[in-house]
Amino acid sequence: MHKTLSQVIPQPKGNRYSAALACVVGGLLLLSGNAYATSAHGPYAQNDFGVVGLLQTPTARMNAHGEFSINYSDTNEYRRSAVSLQVFPWLTATARYTDIRNRLYSEDPNFSGDQTLKDKAFDGKLLLWQESRYIPQIALGLQDVGGTGIFAAEYFVANKRWDLDSFGFNNWGGIDVSLGIGWGYLGQRDNITNPFCEIADRMCDRERGFSGRGGKFEIDKWFRGPAALFGGIQYHTPIQGLSVIAEYEGNNYRYDNAGVPIVPDSPWNFGVHYALNPNVSMKLGYERGNTFTFGFTFNFNFNELHQLKIEPEKRQARAESEQARPTDWSQVNYAQIANDLIEEAGWSVGCIANELNDGGSDCDQRAIQVVEQPQGAVVEIAAQQARFRDTDDAVDRAARILSDSLPRDGVAEYRITEYQGNLGLATHVIQVPAFETAYRGERFFADEQDAIRTTSAQPMQERPNLLEPHWNKNRFGWAIQPDLEQSFGNAEAFYMYQLSLKAVGWYVFDDSLMAVGEMGINLINNYDKFNYLIDGSDTPLPRVRTRVREYAENQDVWVNSLYLYNTHHLSKNVYAAAYAGYLERMFGGVGAELLHQAPNSRWAYGFDINYVKQRDPYRDFGFDDYEAFTGHASVYWRPTWLENTTLIARAGRFLAKDDGVHLELQHEFDSGIIAGAFAAFTNVSSEDFGEGSFTKGFYLSIPFDLFMLRRTKSRGTIAWMPIMRDGGQLLGRPQLYR
Structure with a gap:
């Protein structure tokens, strides 16, 4: 599968095959209840x-x-x-x-x-x-x-x-x-x-x-x-x-x-x-x-799997006499708010300042501001969501923290603008009077969620009242985790595998530019059973994927990817990215993507274009002669009649220079597990394509917090393609769609 934006920003990253299938099955059985x-x-x-x-x-x-x-x-x-x-x-x-x-x-x-x-x-x-x-x-x-x-x-x-x-x-x-x-x-x-x-x-x-x-x-x-x-x-x-x-x-x-x-x-x-x-x-x-x-x-x-968490519960309202709620802005402890937001709600806000506080702040960049508006004070917060997959839950938790920590009188709204790097994903608007009424039980049948709405985030250049925050105090980060690559139905043995360690690292130059790399270290595999490295199928297609055995068999330590990634928030709901380097195990090159995605819309549209060369399986940093332009126009749709489901259609040119469409369905269950299926249909005939007639496959994307006592947004993927052929193959690249 392909890397999304959330997989390339500096946070723990899920690999394609993140754990042995037996371990996953065993863990899910333990989680499935009685x-x-x-x-x-x-x-x-x-x-x-x-x-x-x-x-x-x-x-x-x-x-x-x-x-x-x-x-x-x-x-x-x-x-x-x-x-x-x-x-x-x-x-x-x-x-x-x-x-x-x-x-x-x-x-x-x-x-x-x-x-x-x-x-x-x-x-x-x-x-x-x-x-x-x-x-x-x-x-x-x-x-x-x-x-x-x-x-x-x-x-x-x-x-x-x-x-x-x-x-x-x-x-x-x-x-x-x-x-x-x-x-x-x-x-x-x-x-x-x-x-x-x-x-x-x-x-x-x-x-x-x-x-x-x-x-x-x-x-x-x-x-x-x-x-x-x-x-x-x-x-x-x-x-x-x-x-x-x-x-x-x-x-x-x-x-x-x-x-x-x-x-x-x-x-x-x-x-x-x-x-x-x-x-x-x-x-x-x-x-x-x-x-x-x-x-x-x-x-x-998959709907019933869950894991108990050892972390703060969602706040419950206390009587006014039982809390030391500030009555004046000068009494607000902004550092404590920032700490509570990350610990209880997963929101990382960076440095904090208050325009209404005459004492000022020594922070160069402001992530929280209180701005006077005709309808009342508006609390502006710029934050990244580091841990919660359920954004509604995270916003509700943040609103409770702000309600307990800020003055009540004269405040009209809390506005939490969610970022990934320099990209404003959405602005969550909390109507304070309505939220307070529900949170503190001042009216029967009032619900906190009724006071919360989500709207589009404005680019930083269009928000002069809130300076651009910097998230990455530690510019360098890394993680090591096990990885299992596996395939079924091979000629030499039904099950072929490689267990390895994957080390992923990143260096952040600023919130728009970063370097990402991934290295693999072989631990054990049964690739010595290979009788051939290139199959004998007579096909006119370039060998863009059927050379996979060469990459698997010849390297005990390899560079899986190493590239620069640059992002921009061009205008409301319009995002752009450019990338260059070794994008995946088999291809490197340069590319760019443009995406239109609104937070409340069931539709999103994108376009990507890439120039790539095939990597040499015998030299980590070398290239072979094969090169191609590949790119697609993409449509993402979440239909009302299929709850928690996304349909994706891509039309364009694939790695083997064949033209056609890639269709994909993703369905998310209550546990956060995503089941997906895909198929590609191109202008290559079934005879030229080879066994299987067209590319197809299935995958499960499993959230790691099903196995952890603390929440995390990291995921691992178990994928299955019954037959790996060269037609209808997409480039593995970072993606903006989320």
């Missing part, structure tokens, strides 16, 4: 494909919003590992690897040895209708889309649940019945006429295999060919977390690609699912009338 994520009956059972379902078949059930699941299943010929996320209450996304143990990754032992074939797949399930008293829950699903299509299927499925108490069987539990119709892998049994075949003859046939190099969304195959009914019953027993499963599946395994014949003795499967606790469950099954299966699932909910 409440069941879905219902009183515990987590929903997941089928062998890692989707909420029975054994081989899916159901219409959806986990709670934010539920994240890691699933493993073993069905003899197939071992499947999957992750599933309830992105929205109505959408489940699943990514899966299937280990086909009777097929080899390649017929060439010099290429992949005896590694078995690993098939990648993506699933999606969409809620069409929520269950009501008389109507079942209905869902539409797509299985194995955008991959090789070995297990590709489409389906509609409905579920209805009955508690047995309503039938007079008290304390007997309940049953959940599912019934669906499937096509493709779920429809091979062909026990019902394809209803779409009655509409158009072309829907009666379905071509097997996949087109091109795989990875396409083969829409022209959806809902075509044979169809089959499937379904089952899940009996939720009175024993907490225990359920019994019986299902009828629509696949007859006639066309499976397992490497050996699969001959079912029965279309019926039976199993038992047991949730040991809210986060761990297991299942046992007897499938096809001849095969024992097993699996387990880890669950936790």
Whole structure:
């Protein structure tokens, strides 16, 4: 992913792969609490494909919003590992690897040895209708889309649940019945006429295999060919977390690609699912009338994760007689206000002065001022937010501190202008009389947030009454943290990794110009398993990313980035940046960005242009011959109908000089975890692109304060691109958008 502005200003910085996945999973499990994520009956059972379902078949059930699941299943010929996320209450996304143990990754032992074939797949399930008293829950699903299509299927499925108490069987539990119709892998049994075949003859046939190099969304195959009914019953027993499963599946395994014949003795499967606790469950099954299966699932909910903090609580109002509130501006202790703001609310304000204080100040720059206006005194504060991800909470805390520390009479507003370096991000305006009324409980049903609004920040050059503050008393800073780079599905080994230490440092020349660098030190890796450094794919595209193995294998100490970064606040809501140097592990160069972003707007617009050269993987500070101009026009949109979600579209030229669009979706959960997915579509054909047909991937951005006792804005990212190719690749660079 790309560096944002908050990642290049002097503060602890999250790396691309910030910790081992196992450590993250373990930590999230500990944070996930003791409440069941879905219902009183515990987590929903997941089928062998890692989707909420029975054994081989899916159901219409959806986990709670934010539920994240890691699933493993073993069905003899197939071992499947999957992750599933309830992105929205109505959408489940699943990514899966299937280990086909009777097929080899390649017929060439010099290429992949005896590694078995690993098939990648993506699933999606969409809620069409929520269950009501008389109507079942209905869902539409797509299985194995955008991959090789070995297990590709489409389906509609409905579920209805009955508690047995309503039938007079008290304390007997309940049953959940599912019934669906499937096509493709779920429809091979062909026990019902394809209803779409009655509409158009072309829907009666379905071509097997996949087109091109795989990875396409083969829409022209959806809902075509044979169809089959499937379904089952899940009996939720009175024993907490225990359920019994019986299902009828629509696949007859006639066309499976397992490497050996699969001959079912029965279309019926039976199993038992047991949730040991809210986060761990297991299942046992007897499938096809001849095969024992097993699996387990880890669950936790991204909305419910939290970490107790050891730091000051939000202030509560005290009676006027219980506090030593100043009655005159000469009594104000500005140094104490600055200390309270950073300790309790994360606001760093630098030097402080008061125009109304005849005693003056020996500070060269003023970060807090009291300015007389016709409507009353306005307290102007310039500050950087150092620790709080929730800006509303930080502003509310600051307003309480100011209310306790400043005179009340004659004050109209507190104005906190939030900065990053020299960029004014927003001005938070607190209407003092209304805030005091709510904070001190002087009127029923009054709320502090009703007295707070956010508006655009003016550039410093347009604010002569408030001189430009300087934030960086210590110009140099650094941090060291572990870093894990990993990839899945490689030819030589399924899992490849490198554990290293990343040292990041910065030097601040002034609030607009800084130098940023990052160095990596290898600790351990399994890159010695590489059989080749450049793959043998025949592609006309420049090798902008597929040389990644050369960078990984040849350096135990390397310079990941080293560049100058300059920012400017041109006018209200308009920001600019320029940068030059080694921007990322593979490319260096110069570039600039222009961004329009208003604090209350759901839209932002930007443009960037860059000239880059490819870095020499064998020399830290050398360059190869390849060079390119790359840049994009970008639109950022936060739609009202998708809460806490940002849609990003970029159009322009990519690193391999291919032209097209990059589409991205980011959704933030209550815990601060951000789940994202992206895809790039360019003028490169799927044949020229190579395996996968187009660039796509997923990532999780995890706030570090989920693991800390003090708040921090730092983040780490775990990303997954199923196949690294050269088309549709963005430059890794600092970004202004926040």
